[in-house]
Amino acid sequence: MHLFGVLFQLAWRNLWRNHRRTIIMLGAIGVGVWAMIFMTALTRGMVDQMVTDSIGILPGHVQIHNPDYLDDPSISNRISYTDTELRQKFESAGFESWASRVRVPAIVTSERDSRGVTLLGVDPVAEKDISFFDYAEVEGRFLSDSGDKGIVIGGKLADKLETGLGKRIVIMSQDPDNDIADRGFRIVGLYSANTSAVEEAYAYIGKSTAQAMLGIGDTSTEVVFLGTEYRNVEPVYEAVAERVDERVSVQRWYEIDTYLGTMLGVMDGFVLVWVIVIFLALSFGLVNTLVMAVFERVREIGLMLALGMKPGSILGQIIIESMLLLTLGLATGNLLAWATIMPLRDGIDISIVGEGMEMWGASSMLYPKLYLGDMVLASVVVLLLGFLASLSPAWRASRYEPVEAITKA
């Protein structure tokens, strides 16, 4: 331990013998680490937002369907449990939130125009925490209960249909016997969403109303469950899976929205690749600095060896010097990243490329997310690879022949 103290002190003093070089290197490491963390925070922020938005629309972390429903979303492929059976299974199971819904493709027709939409029959009370919009922010009002006779559509859809609050529209869909089921609804509310595509896609009616209109008794097409965190859906998945039989299929959100699932994986990979690329760019400078530091001190190292210092101590001394440099650089970079991300935490407006971000499935406000895990990952990668990179110059320094080294000009 005493030896380590001495080596540490030697390394620290050596580091500041050539302060210009050390400061430039600190600058380089600082900028590199800042870039690693800053870029990662932006990426994380974007993906988090995408997943949150998308889970809101799906909705839920886990869903159950008739096994044929996802490929063939027809009213014929309903869940084989009745509402009463579903309540028995899930009511007392302690889920954060769950709801059963009727989801069918439909045509909505106003006096002026018609559009294809996804019609959702929902129980507004059960869905309160699941829905992606706040009921209070709906223009007009949201559905009051499952038997509500009104309809709530997106603002953009109302524009396109040239209709509005209080006006009547007709919904056409198919009942299980393939007869046209249609019914007039009064628009009681208009909701807004992050993207106009979502506002155009979904129309909400009461679940009992939907069941009556489609003639499907008390059955539904999907049951949705919300857990606590989108990265950890296994507990919810298992709890659901053990309560149902093979007549239904249980899916996690990333199995339903496969694009988003892969996106998440690809982004995790991207973060690691980015950190390593930056480190490689840095490593040339790091190795260079160490090689120079050793080269300048050949005589001195020779002298130390001649005086009886173990080669291992020379090796240790140089590695400690490298680690000190990296640690200081990491501290600078992490601080810099924290200082630049904090002022941006209320979001960066990137709406100039908003429609492009919509194509990626992201929204036009970017909220950088600084995760401790990412800072740790960057630091660990830098220290670990930095250690490996310093091995060669340090090894060479410890292998000098004392006599030759001392006599070197």
Place this chain on the structure above:
Amino acid sequence: MSIVLRLAWRNLWRQPRRTWLTTGAMVFSNLLLVFMMSLQFGMYGLMIDNTLQVFTGHLQVQAPGYKDDQKMRQTVADVLPLADAIRAELGSDRVAARGWAFALASSEERSFGIGIYGVETVFEPQVSNIPGLVSDGRYLASNDAAEIVIGKVLARNLRVAVGDELTLLGSGVDGSFAAAVVNVVGIFDSGVKDIDRNIAEMPIATFQETFFLDGAGHQIAIVADNLDAVPEIQSRVRSVLPSDGDLLVLDWNELQPGLKQAIQADMGSNFFMYFVLVVLVAFSVLNTQLMSVLERTREFGIVMALGLKPGRLGRLVILETAMMGLMGTGLGIVAGGLLTLWFTGNGLSLPGMDEMAAQFNLPARMYPEVSALSLLAGPLVVFLFTMLAAVYPALRLRWQNPVEAMRAA
């Protein structure tokens, strides 16, 4: 002059390891820059082509407001004669008129809401790749046949095959009830689920009759030979339009604003990464050159005392940097070019990429595209920053007092 060159070259190789490490940093960055840019530009080209060739084309004639609202009554009157006139003006067949409507399509067993294009059967294959993707049956035969082609997923969901009948229900341009019975003659497989599930095409005359369009349509799609020709074609098409009307000629960027913005967003984040790499190289060079100047303080003091102007020494340092920069640039371009060429031949595929790629209409395997721009742009910027990094070490010489310099350790 030649003596300065020789001096610079020899100085560079006094510390071969340092020179190689610094050059290595440049080569590494250049390699990445060349490869990434080639991949990026190749990808953007494909993204634009693949997105536009589905339906959009490079230009469209539309009624004002149609792009945003797509209302049934925002029509282009006498669309077929107008399309003929544009074909005559451009001397090109890659012009096709279309109508667009939503309808409920019912087979014997199922009903789904879909979007239907009314198309000119002869010219549609010239502007869209969908007709070529008919995998079962055939494409539409004539403008007034009672036929329809639908996507593969839709066919599966409706449980129909080639030869079956579909009933269409929707609303006409005047809001009245529109209905038709058509024969499924072909099924297309575009590989994009949303298109295969939601889109159908029928002959334009039948379409106009069904939806009471009275000779009108909603768009005329025009495909140019390449993106550069678009502005010229746009003005020529404008000259053919009826002078009393208010029809618009929109280019692909106005039709698909998301496309260019997605590219810009991607470019923005890539340029941030490139910039960080370049800055790290600059730090590396700054460090090396400053060290090499400081090492030679005594030597510089002597030559200055002998009458050499500091400016000339500064130029020597700049020349050394330029030589190193040229080596890094040259080797980087060669290495980057070779790597890119290898992938141009073999393609690049990453796990999970097909899912991501499909979102942007890209194939799963990507082929980078070597161009003068992608080959030179990055390395030139690196070279520029390398030279900038040498300015400070070179300038330091001007402030050097020969006597003090000679006394330096």
